[in-house]
Amino acid sequence: MSFVPSVVLHDVSYTWPDGIPALTHVSAAFGRGRTGLVGLNGVGKSTLLRLIAGELTPTGGTITTTGVVDHLPQDLTRRRASTVADLLGVGGVVDAIRAVERGEVDQELFDRIGDDWDVEERSLAALGAAGLDLEGRGLDHRASALSGGEAMLAALVGVRVRRADVALLDEPTNNLDADGRERVHEMVRTWRGALIVVSHDTTLLELMDDTAELREGGLSIVGGPYSAYRARVEAEQAAALGALRAAEQSLKTEKRQRVQAEERIAHSERQGRKDAANRKYIGAVVDDRRNSAEKAQGSRRALMDDKVAAARRAVEAAETRVRDDDHITIRLPDPGVPAGRRIARIVGTDGREFVMQGPERVALTGPNGAGKTTLLRQLLGDGPRASGLGIARADVAVDRIGYLSQRLDSLDDDASVLANVQRVAPRVPAGELRNQLARLLVRGSMVDRPVRSISGGERFRAALAQLLLADPPAQLLLLDEPTNDLDLPSVTQLVDSLANYRGALLVVSHDRSFLDRLALTTELHLGRDGALTPVHSG
Known part of the structure; x- marks a missing residue:
């Protein structure tokens, strides 16, 4: 067909x-x-x-x-x-x-x-x-x-x-x-x-x-499908790594042979000087032998240099076929949240209550429309309140809260990425912020571009930078579907970054593989009726 x-x-x-x-x-x-x-x-x-x-x-x-x-x-x-x-x-x-x-x-x-x-x-x-x-x-x-x-x-x-x-x-x-x-x-x-x-x-x-x-x-x-693509990439990478190892070994061999050839040339030159000093041969013969030797030695040097250069080019060509993708790499500051400190409380419509204490790591799961984002906004003081049953509710006991929303609406689209981050860390020097942004893969000209001109994944990293680079650091991080705009390698790096965070963490996500890697303390399920059910305790 x-x-x-x-x-x-x-x-x-x-x-x-x-x-x-x-x-x-x-x-x-x-x-x-x-x-x-x-x-x-x-x-x-x-x-x-x-x-x-x-x-x-x-x-x-x-x-x-x-x-x-x-x-x-x-x-x-x-x-x-x-x-x-x-x-x-x-x-x-x-x-x-x-x-x-x-x-x-x-x-x-x-x-x-x-x-x-x-x-x-x-x-x-x-x-x-x-x-x-x-x-x-x-x-x-x-x-x-x-x-x-x-x-x-x-x-x-x-x-x-x-x-x-x-x-x-x-x-x-x-x-x-x-x-x-x-x-x-x-x-x-x-x-x-x-x-x-x-x-x-x-x-x-x-x-x-x-x-x-x-x-x-x-x-x-x-x-x-994707599995066929991954299989092809893995096969290509295995071949590329094999070719790179072979090229690197060939370069080592050529360098070693270049050193050995240089030693032979040096030995020949020493012997020539010795023969001249001992007047073993008449002057004309010495000069003739010296000229011939210098030409031969020059040719050998040029030949060996060409071989080393060719081997080095082969290594460089092999390196271009090996993937070395950058990912998010950043260490987070210690916000000083002692174990046992009351952080937040969530109460379901059924009256069941969960109290978050110290640097706990909690996932809030449930179907769309159950009110998970509403609970996060309540913790921020920006959601509907209820004094009795009928709606799930939440309250917070700390002051410094970082929030990463689904809509990534903390960013000013007309301002640069750097300006957006400076807004939450006004005391941190711009140069230090640029270094930190680079670790979040926000680099080069992207740092100074308006947010509206960057990709969805780049927008996520800019919003994440606002969250993680805030000064002083947040005692409680609220993450609402944080992996939505991340490529698969960057999800791994986000997990690694959050593993170093010492404050309290409350995550709303439908990404089961992501949640399974967060070393959760507790998972809470919020039903469509607002009922709160503990699913997992670590």
Whole structure:
């Protein structure tokens, strides 16, 4: 069967307005099935999707797409939508249909509707199939009443309802609980049309027909799901490491032979000087022998130098094929939280109470919409309060609290990354902050760029820097879905960083593999009814 592409990239480059290159000479073709797009944070995955969607224009090269392209952005839950219809991306069509039903006959309304007269019915059916309960309010339901996970699920339903030929999904399972992720997985299994998915959800990536990796300006596509891609990378790395070891051994051999040759040359030169001193040969013969020896020795030196240089080039070439990816590496200061100190209290609707003491590490889990984020905001003094049963509630007993929200809304989009961090650490010298930011992979020009111009993963690291580099350090860290925008290697480094934190930690996450690595003291499950149930105690 011949390959029929849905998206073709030819020598595509893109440079940000400030002159920073995002993509350079990328060429590839995506098929009409499901493709997972992977790569390290900041490599340009989201930028590539925006280019394919036509939201950005390449500064070089061309992009050709087949049919209508639809894009679900990574930062969707941070964007403002007034109603579920707007979140689905069908608000304009629904408004036009209602205007026509009221008797308006403007041709622009009919053009906007096209063949989508049944869009409201299809949308409600798709939302119901995805398990979203709009409490009978239909598409006029307030988008702000949905949790981050519910908003993402509704937006994904909207992509399907709009029936694009090519769908671009950027981290579609972010913020989703286990049930929501399974619903997304089922949608993807039955997806019609071309699909390009950026994700670090390995279960989702296993549903792909192909896997594309964006790395160091190149895009390579491997047939098969994420496991096939990983197997290929591991095989290539094993071969690359073998080639590097062989090249390094060859360089050592050439250097040793170069030393041995130099010793022989030195010995020959000493013998020549000795013969001349002893007048073993007449002067003309000595001069002739000396000239011949110098030429031969020069040739040998040049030959050995060439061999050493060639061996060194072989090592350098082998090194370029070995991956050495950077990850987050930072040590956290001691906030001085003694064991036994009362930190916070959480009370469920059933009256069950949990008191957090000292440097405990607690996970708060449960379905979307249960109120986990609301409890975190209560601890910050920014959430709804209740004096009795009926709503889960929380209170805090320390002053210094660090909060990393799902929306990463602690950042000023118009300010630079450095300025955002300086706001929470005004007494720390800028040079020291730059060094600390480098350990969080916030380096070079990125430090001085406006937050709005950086990638989702880079935005996460900027928000994390605000949290971890605050002066004085937080006694309690509240993390709301911290792994959503991280690549898989960086999740490991985040775990390592948090392992060094000596304060109290309260984490909301649906990422089970991440939670399993945090050395939790306790896991609390918050049900949809607000009941609080201890699941695990360390």
